[in-house]
Amino acid sequence: MLLQRCDNRTPKTRNVATTFHKYRKSLEFDVSLHQKTITIKKSIMEFSYYYTMEYLPTRYEASQSEWNNRRAVWNFKDGDCSSAIIDSLVNYINHIVCGYKSDYVICFIPASTSQKTSNRYGYVARRLSERTGIQATLSAITKNSDSESGHITGKSCNPTADFSFNSSYFKGKKVILIDDVITRGRTFVDTATKLTINGASSVVGLFVAKTVNPDRNSLAA
Numbered sequence: 023m024l025l026q027r028c029d030n031r032t033p034k035t036r037n038v039a040t041t042f043h044k045y046r047k048s049l050e051f052d053v054s055l056h057q058k059t060i061t062i063k064k065s066i067m068e069f070s071y072y073y074t075m076e077y078l079p080t081r082y083e084a085s086q087s088e089w090n091n092r093r094a095v096w097n098f099k100d101g102d103c104s105s106a107i108i109d110s111l112v113n114y115i116n117h118i119v120c121g122y123k124s125d126y127v128i129c130f131i132p133a134s135t136s137q138k139t140s141n142r143y144g145y146v147a148r149r150l151s152e153r154t155g156i157q158a159t160l161s162a163i164t165k166n167s168d169s170e171s172g173h174i175t176g177k178s179c180n181p182t183a184d185f186s187f188n189s190s191y192f193k194g195k196k197v198i199l200i201d202d203v204i205t206r207g208r209t210f211v212d213t214a215t216k217l218t219i220n221g222a223s224s225v226v227g228l229f230v231a232k233t234v235n236p237d238r239n240s241l242a243a
Contacts, residue, residue, distance in 0.1 A: 071227030074110040101141035128158035131201040135168035162191035182212040193221030205233040
């Protein structure tokens with residue numbers, strides 16, 4: 023499977039571009055960073071994704087803007103989504119759909135428990151539906167049982183094995199698949215693959231943040 027990171031430097035969401043250029047200067051990142059294609063074995067599908075900001079893990083020393091991003095992500099996970107994040111998500115959605123709203127549906131990758139999914143995405147789904155005119159539903163993908171968060175237990179297995187898919191929401195539709203943070207992308211790829219198998223015509227990811235690893239990126243530069 024090919025996982026495509028899309029260039030997210032749009033006029034209305036410049037915070038990512040600013041962070042990107044700062045890292046590029048200090049770590050000599052290649053200018054095509056956001057367009058790099060990652061090959062994942064045992065698949066023949068290709069998915070693209072967008073993200074609104076970069077998330078620097080707490081093991082790294084952070085600037086004030088990086089701390090602001092961390093807090094925004096943590097608050098989002100706790101169900102406190104800022105108006106700035108809603109605005110960014112709306113801008114990306116409008117960019118993705120290019121006016122063809124009726125072709126799309128917005129779905130969400132479930133959190134570790136049904137309560138966390140509702141707290142994290144309930145308000146976001148309502149606001150995105152109101153702002154974009156596109157159906158946003160938590161019912162297309164549901165989790166069969168509650169579990170500990172992956173960042174606590176570690177993702178030792180495939181989280182999507184516990185997902186159920188209700189194709190009545192997305193069959194024949196183009197899916198915008200939203201989640202909080204993308205790191206390696208495996209949960210996104212596995213979820214997008216299953217959406218496609220169950221009838222989605224295409225899937226594009228949209229994430230609040232992308233995890234960055236300066237150590238890894240500096241070695242790759």
